[in-house]
Amino acid sequence: MADAATYVFDFDSTLVDFETLEALADIALEGSSEAEAVRARIARLTDRAMTGDIPFGEALTRRLALLPLTHAHLERLAAEAEPRLTASVRRNLPFFRERAGRVVIVSGGFREIIAPVAQALGVPADRIIANDLTLDADGHVTGVADSPLLEPLGKAAALKALNLPGPVVMVGDGWTDAEVKAEGAADRFYAFTEVVRRERVVAAADAEVRSVDELLHLEGLAGRWSYPRSRMRMLLLENVHPAAVERLQAAGYRVETAKGALSEDALVERIKGVHVLGVRSKSQVSARVLDAADKLMAVAAFCIGTNQIDLDAAAERGVAVFNAPYSNTRSVVELAVGLTIALLRDVADKSAAMHRGEWNKSAAGARELRGKTLGIVGYGAIGSQLSVLAEALGMRVIFHDLTERLALGNARPMPSLEALLAESDVVSLHVDGRTANTALIGASELSRMKPGALLLNLSRGHVVDVGALAQALGSGRIGGAAIDVFPDEPATNADPFDSPLRGLPNVILTPHIGGSTEEAQEAIAEFAAERLLAYLNRGDTTFCVNLPNVQLAEVSGAHRILHIHRNQPGVLAELNRALAAAGLNILGQHLKTDERTGYVITDVDRDYDPAALKALRSVAGTLRFRTLH
Numbered sequence: 001m002a003d004a005a006t007y008v009f010d011f012d013s014t015l016v017d018f019e020t021l022e023a024l025a026d027i028a029l030e031g032s033s034e035a036e037a038v039r040a041r042i043a044r045l046t047d048r049a050m051t052g053d054i055p056f057g058e059a060l061t062r063r064l065a066l067l068p069l070t071h072a073h074l075e076r077l078a079a080e081a082e083p084r085l086t087a088s089v090r091r092n093l094p095f096f097r098e099r100a101g102r103v104v105i106v107s108g109g110f111r112e113i114i115a116p117v118a119q120a121l122g123v124p125a126d127r128i129i130a131n132d133l134t135l136d137a138d139g140h141v142t143g144v145a146d147s148p149l150l151e152p153l154g155k156a157a158a159l160k161a162l163n164l165p166g167p168v169v170m171v172g173d174g175w176t177d178a179e180v181k182a183e184g185a186a187d188r189f190y191a192f193t194e195v196v197r198r199e200r201v202v203a204a205a206d207a208e209v210r211s212v213d214e215l216l217h218l219e220g221l222a223g224r225w226s227y228p229r230s231r232m233r234m235l236l237l238e239n240v241h242p243a244a245v246e247r248l249q250a251a252g253y254r255v256e257t258a259k260g261a262l263s264e265d266a267l268v269e270r271i272k273g274v275h276v277l278g279v280r281s282k283s284q285v286s287a288r289v290l291d292a293a294d295k296l297m298a299v300a301a302f303c304i305g306t307n308q309i310d311l312d313a314a315a316e317r318g319v320a321v322f323n324a325p326y327s328n329t330r331s332v333v334e335l336a337v338g339l340t341i342a343l344l345r346d347v348a349d350k351s352a353a354m355h356r357g358e359w360n361k362s363a364a365g366a367r368e369l370r371g372k373t374l375g376i377v378g379y380g381a382i383g384s385q386l387s388v389l390a391e392a393l394g395m396r397v398i399f400h401d402l403t404e405r406l407a408l409g410n411a412r413p414m415p416s417l418e419a420l421l422a423e424s425d426v427v428s429l430h431v432d433g434r435t436a437n438t439a440l441i442g443a444s445e446l447s448r449m450k451p452g453a454l455l456l457n458l459s460r461g462h463v464v465d466v467g468a469l470a471q472a473l474g475s476g477r478i479g480g481a482a483i484d485v486f487p488d489e490p491a492t493n494a495d496p497f498d499s500p501l502r503g504l505p506n507v508i509l510t511p512h513i514g515g516s517t518e519e520a521q522e523a524i525a526e527f528a529a530e531r532l533l534a535y536l537n538r539g540d541t542t543f544c545v546n547l548p549n550v551q552l553a554e555v556s557g558a559h560r561i562l563h564i565h566r567n568q569p570g571v572l573a574e575l576n577r578a579l580a581a582a583g584l585n586i587l588g589q590h591l592k593t594d595e596r597t598g599y600v601i602t603d604v605d606r607d608y609d610p611a612a613l614k615a616l617r618s619v620a621g622t623l624r625f626r627t628l629h
């Protein structure tokens with residue numbers, strides 16, 4: 001029966017993103033030396049009135065008395081009001097326009113400011129309940145005309161007098177709005193918190209709504225978005241850069257953050273009700289975590305590596321996984337170059353000795369980078385970038401990769417890891433973290449390296465057997481090592497670190513900072529947030545690492561049905577039969593499959609019965625299904 005309801009909206013901080021009196025104060029006090037102090041007094045009075053601390057009428061007259069207000073000031077704010085519609089109100093203009101006869105605006109503010117906004121929303125002038133200011137002949141505001149709104153419980157009384165038909169739904173951010181329901185003038189009260197959130201008001205409400213989309217969703221009405229973004233929870237762990245939080249919040253989503261990684265058990269607890277999870281290299285997103293995730297649609301690795309995420313288990317549940325494959329590549333490469341020079345010159349030990357007060361000037365064992373052979377294991381994005389920089393510095397580069405890779409510059413591919421180890425003065429590991437790479441470098445591989453050669457690991461901790469490496473370093477077989485990643489890394493900066501490599505000479509240990517530069521973190525945040533938004537808002541899976549990649553434009557003038565299914569014969573045919581049976585008119589369709597999953601995107605004419613979509617869920621092989629509009 002939602003269609004029959006009358007929707008009553010507060011004005012300040014609900015339909016618009018400002019408080020009238022504060023905005024008028026800004027205009028009237030422009031350039032005045034008293035401005036700050038008067039503004040603060042007005043804001044205090046507003047807050048006290050909004051939380052029900054002092055009667056509204058008293059607060060209004062006291063605030064007006066503080067301002068040298070003129071008609072010109074009112075005209076200015078009236079002109080500025082419409083552009084300051086609250087974002088979700090603007091998104092849902094059709095709701096207001098289509099139901100204008102069922103919308104009322106009730107406000108302790110002033111008719112003159114509200115009228116242009118009401119007009120933009122299509123709400124007739126006689127549906128504005130507001131105060132009228134009184135002016136003298138010179139256009140100075142002298143006060144406010146007598147009105148029931150100024151009395152205690154004024155909004156409730158004014159609404160009752162209107163005798164509105166059907167259920168009355170009150171929407172507002174202030175205490176006087178909560179009173180409307182408490183006094184029996186409304187059947188439901190929603191605390192509207194998109195602009196400001198007041199605990200006492202939320203506590204008195206039937207529900208909190210962070211946007212008009214959410215209101216419409218709870219009222220069973222179709223809004224601008226198929227599912228209100230402010231109800232979509234995003235949980236970003238491991239200190240993801242604030243640029244991502246800002247980007248996702250600005251797009252209307254609800255974002256929570258945590259500094260460190262969570263243990264599997266803690267993540268199993270926290271993942272409930274979360275629609276999007278953001279992690280970095282540490283949080284293990286296992287099948288158990290995915291099983292506990294009742295709402296999860298996507299996971300973003302705000303880094304390159306995705307070995308911490310069970311990609312198959314995610315695909316099997318229709319959960320899309322994204323990463324940022326190139327944003328920290330250069331940072332890792334620069335660190336590898338720097339560490340190589342530092343190892344060749346024994347910089348770390350010499351510096352530590354200086355800090356102890358020891359001066360040890362000597363060339364013994366110190367070598368130039370020029371002319372040395374660098375062996376790169378894993379010639380992907382990082383390995384090949386390193387190849388270019390190392391050659392530019394005069395190194396000879398050889399590499400080994402499991403797959404065919406284009407050799408850059410004069411770099412030479414090696415037929416095997418063993419061949420590479422035998423020829424390299426410096427070995428740098430840049431393989432991915434797949435399980436098969438566990439102990440890729442163990443005692444036997446270390447024994448194949450040239451005596452005194454150096455080892456760098458900036459890939460994943462489990463790729464090197466650190467016990468074997470400690471032994472090889474201790475015996476002098478290996479000349480030095482720079483290790484950035486460890487089999488057991490602390491979850492947060494507050495946790496202790498231990499390793500058999502601690503205390504060994506010419507061993508540089510860094511706390512997994514290969515990708516930790518400001519540039520890289522910001523670039524990752526922007527890239528990964530953009531991928532998430534593209535997926536959530538239009539179904540685009542470009543750069544998705546576990547579902548078929550489909551590049552899509554924004555839906556316009558149509559509804560988009562996104563269907564993720566197991567790649568088995570006949571799904572598309574069955575899906576289209578179900579669409580036809582439901583009377584849906586297909587405007588466009590894409591299908592992309594990989595060996596395990598299929599992804600079908602169907603744009604349909606908006607004119608259909610949403611109940612008909614239920615049939616699509618029962619198509620055999622369906623893993624996930626959602627609509628966008």
Ligand SMILES: NC(=O)C1=CN([C@@H]2O[C@H](COP(=O)(O)OP(=O)(O)OC[C@H]3O[C@@H](n4cnc5c(N)ncnc54)[C@H](O)[C@@H]3O)[C@@H](O)[C@H]2O)C=CC1
Binds near residue numbers: 325430440512
């Ligand atoms: N220390 C840090 O902060 C960072 C570490 N990383 C790590 O670096 C890894 C590599 O990154 P990208 O180069 O961007 O990945 P990528 O996927 O472009 O390259 C990895 C390459 O390693 C090859 N490979 C895998 N196993 C191999 C093996 N056993 N032998 C020879 N080649 C093998 C692959 O075929 C691929 O060409 C990431 O997966 C991540 O684990 C990435 C960024 C920062």
Ligand SMILES: O=C(O)C(=O)COP(=O)(O)O
Binds near residue numbers: 280302515
């Ligand atoms: O990008 C990667 O794969 C990394 O290893 C960087 O990890 P981090 O984001 O520093 O936890």
